[in-house]
Amino acid sequence: MIRHTVAFRLKHPRGSADEKAFLDAGKALADIPGVEKFERLNQVSPKNDFHFGYSMEFADQKAYDAYNDHPLHVAYVRDRWIPEVEAFLEIDYTPLA
Amino acid sequence: MIRHTVAFRLKHPRGSADEKAFLDAGKALADIPGVEKFERLNQVSPKNDFHFGYSMEFADQKAYDAYNDHPLHVAYVRDRWIPEVEAFLEIDYTPLA
Numbered sequence: 001m002i003r004h005t006v007a008f009r010l011k012h013p014r015g016s017a018d019e020k021a022f023l024d025a026g027k028a029l030a031d032i033p034g035v036e037k038f039e040r041l042n043q044v045s046p047k048n049d050f051h052f053g054y055s056m057e058f059a060d061q062k063a064y065d066a067y068n069d070h071p072l073h074v075a076y077v078r079d080r081w082i083p084e085v086e087a088f089l090e091i092d093y094t095p096l097a
Numbered sequence: 098m099i100r101h102t103v104a105f106r107l108k109h110p111r112g113s114a115d116e117k118a119f120l121d122a123g124k125a126l127a128d129i130p131g132v133e134k135f136e137r138l139n140q141v142s143p144k145n146d147f148h149f150g151y152s153m154e155f156a157d158q159k160a161y162d163a164y165n166d167h168p169l170h171v172a173y174v175r176d177r178w179i180p181e182v183e184a185f186l187e188i189d190y191t192p193l194a
Binding site: 002003004005007023039040041042043044045047048050052053055089090091092093094095096 | 100104120139189193
């Protein structure tokens with residue numbers, strides 16, 4: 001299992017319609033084959049500057065790679081992520097044996 | 098629900114006995130009251146410099162605060178975390194309504 005997480009901050013004002021539209025569009029990522037346990041999250045720690053997070057799990061690296069290369073993901077990164085995200089950090093976890 | 102996560106890198110060499118001892122000691126955090134779904138994780142993304150992660154969930158802020166103030170947690174931070182951790186980032190999530 002690989003848990004892919006990304007914490008991020010948007011260019012949009014907090015609570016704006018643009019913010020809501022971005023987060024709503026993110027739901028589509030859950031439908032890409034291989035994506036399990038998709039979550040949209042608020043980031044609430046004052047110890048970093050991110051406001052939101054996405055978390056999803058993949059069975060293995062092959063499923064993760066297929067997600068990265070999937071046309072829906074590629075289009076999402078191009079059309080929503082790059083234009084609307086101000087800063088982000090990807091953190092990926094596997095269980096410690 | 099609040100999911101408390103921390104990604105971190107140790108001062109110890111990778112694969113060392115000191116690294117193993119640190120990670121083994123971390124298991125004790127799972128026994129602190131209020132801690133749910135405790136996980137010790139490998140951080141595997143090349144897009145950040147952390148090597149490990151802990152993740153746990155709390156029912157609410159009161160349970161999270163009680164964990165932070167618990168003598169076992171305070172001692173762990175003082176005796177293991179501060180001396181042995183080189184860098185870390187706390188990220189806390191709640192479900193997006």
